Amino acid sequence: MKPLKVALLGCGVVGSQVIRLMHEQAGDLAARIGAPLELAGVAVRRLGRKRDIEVDPALLTTDAEALVTRDDVDIVIEVIGGIEPARSLIVAALSKGKSVVTANKALLAEDGATLHEAARTGNGDLYFEASVAGAIPLLRPLRESLAGDHVKRVLGIVNGTTNYILDKMDSTGASFTDALEEAQTLGYAEADPTADIEGFDAAAKAAIVAGLAFHSRVTAAEVHREGITDITATDVASAKAMGYVIKLLAICARSDDGRSFGVRVHPAMIPRSHPLAGVREAYNAVFVEAESAGQLMFYGKGAGGAPTASAVLGDLVAVARNRLAGTRGSEESTYADLSAHPMGETVTRCHVALDVADKPGVLARVADLFAQHDVSIQTVRQEGHGDDAQLVIVTHRATDAALSATMDGLRDLDIVRAIASVMRVEGDD
Numbered sequence: 001m002k003p004l005k006v007a008l009l010g011c012g013v014v015g016s017q018v019i020r021l022m023h024e025q026a027g028d029l030a031a032r033i034g035a036p037l038e039l040a041g042v043a044v045r046r047l048g049r050k051r052d053i054e055v056d057p058a059l060l061t062t063d064a065e066a067l068v069t070r071d072d073v074d075i076v077i078e079v080i081g082g083i084e085p086a087r088s089l090i091v092a093a094l095s096k097g098k099s100v101v102t103a104n105k106a107l108l109a110e111d112g113a114t115l116h117e118a119a120r121t122g123n124g125d126l127y128f129e130a131s132v133a134g135a136i137p138l139l140r141p142l143r144e145s146l147a148g149d150h151v152k153r154v155l156g157i158v159n160g161t162t163n164y165i166l167d168k169m170d171s172t173g174a175s176f177t178d179a180l181e182e183a184q185t186l187g188y189a190e191a192d193p194t195a196d197i198e199g200f201d202a203a204a205k206a207a208i209v210a211g212l213a214f215h216s217r218v219t220a221a222e223v224h225r226e227g228i229t230d231i232t233a234t235d236v237a238s239a240k241a242m243g244y245v246i247k248l249l250a251i252c253a254r255s256d257d258g259r260s261f262g263v264r265v266h267p268a269m270i271p272r273s274h275p276l277a278g279v280r281e282a283y284n285a286v287f288v289e290a291e292s293a294g295q296l297m298f299y300g301k302g303a304g305g306a307p308t309a310s311a312v313l314g315d316l317v318a319v320a321r322n323r324l325a326g327t328r329g330s331e332e333s334t335y336a337d338l339s340a341h342p343m344g345e346t347v348t349r350c351h352v353a354l355d356v357a358d359k360p361g362v363l364a365r366v367a368d369l370f371a372q373h374d375v376s377i378q379t380v381r382q383e384g385h386g387d388d389a390q391l392v393i394v395t396h397r398a399t400d401a402a403l404s405a406t407m408d409g410l411r412d413l414d415i416v417r418a419i420a421s422v423m424r425v426e427g428d429d
């Protein structure tokens with residue numbers, strides 16, 4: 001059988017593992033696909049760079065454009081990352097009728113529409129399972145297995161680097177900087193870790209997930225995003241003392257009336273008894289709640305070369321089979337009449353620690369301010385005395401707009417010296 005020729009764009013953390021797996025499992029892959037795969041070329045930025053895998057120098061090139069448009073190339077795997085030149089290269093490949101497998105969540109979340117359109121007009125496949133949650137099969141279940149259900153909510157840990165950092169801070173008391181350095185050494189962090197720690201990476205993944213879950217087109221710009229850079233060892237320790245753990249969560253949820261959905265990424269306190277609390281190191285876990293299926297949970301390695309390459313290879317097999325069968329995978333489904341609502345309409349609970357004056361009547365005035373904004377208090381604790389006097393409050397569910405207005409009001413109260421910490425609470429309602 002004639003081999004299917006594969007062009008690989010990028011030979012870094014993920015690309016080098018793709019080459020290893022293609023080589024080590026060549027026989028099995030050929031049997032599963034029905035034809036052998038052959039590496040046609042590997043595009044990189046620096047030819048002389050030392051790599052994690054030995055690559056035949058004759059395959060290496062810095063001319064990615066020439067590689068993706070070669071007539072003999074059937075499938076292009078893009079693991080360069082970023083917006084350009086990845087977008088132009090993918091569009092060029094799709095326009096020439098090639099199929100594309102990519103792990104590039106940043107690009108899909110910024111301009112997925114252009115890529116899907118190029119796939120449609122070029123009649124090729126665009127597969128991207130590796131773009132969210134590394135090795136975990138999540139997008140295919142959303143796109144295919146749950147296509148007949150009504151997804152209500154997706155809630156999960158989708159960034160390995162931040163989970164690694166928060167887990168190390170929680171379990172060993174490590175500083176943020178030390179934990180980040182370890183995550184970088186282990187190959188979890190993006191080339192620029194800002195994408196991880198400021199929540200951009202998780203926001204891109206949330207946009208992709210929300211698009212599939214709600215059959216809508218969602219871009220990263222529509223995702224409310226907060227990172228973990230402001231979280232201190234003290235925040236982690238006090239959450240721990242109260243029986244909570246801090247996680248960076250991605251939450252895609254339909255509104256109560258079902259007419260819109262919210263997509264957000266932010267740190268949140270979750271009870272230690274919650275299944276997501278036990279997700280350690282760089283592992284990811286995602287809950288999906290669908291009307292008929294009920295609750296489903298996906299768990300596994302969300303980052304790293306080999307786990308991500310596993311998802312890339314799964315897509316490679318799928319698009320290769322499609323090419324041999326002369327067919328394409330399912331189209332992007334963007335038929336739902338739903339759109340993302342602003343963060344202010346999202347309903348959440350909140351944990352607030354206030355440094356307050358040690359005077360009689362403080363609690364009553366603070367409680368009155370919450371009531372003015374229709375935010376009801378679930379629990380309140382008074383701690384410390386004098387300069388250490390604090391009120392620790394957990395609210396019932398309220399809109400984010402009402403919670404923000406309450407925080408603004410608290411800042412103006414003369415008896416509140418400072419808002420020591422404020423964090424959303426998820427998973428115990």
Ligand SMILES: NC(=O)C1=CN([C@@H]2O[C@H](COP(=O)(O)OP(=O)(O)OC[C@H]3O[C@@H](n4cnc5c(N)ncnc54)[C@H](OP(=O)(O)O)[C@@H]3O)[C@@H](O)[C@H]2O)C=CC1
Nearest residue numbers: 010011012013014043044045046079080081103104303304
């Ligand atoms: N690392 C991970 O755990 C995961 C990564 N991903 C995604 O996978 C993709 C790749 O990530 P990763 O492997 O970590 O990234 P790396 O930075 O390790 O590798 C990027 C590769 O792209 C090459 N490259 C960069 N610019 C160009 C260019 N202009 N032309 C040709 N080649 C170029 C680099 O070449 P050179 O080697 O010469 O510098 C390098 O080989 C990204 O989209 C990322 O978001 C998804 C899930 C997990």
Ligand SMILES: N[C@@H](CC=O)C(=O)O
Nearest residue numbers: 159160161188190303
């Ligand atoms: N930097 C990302 C890699 C996978 O997407 C992460 O840490 O999850």
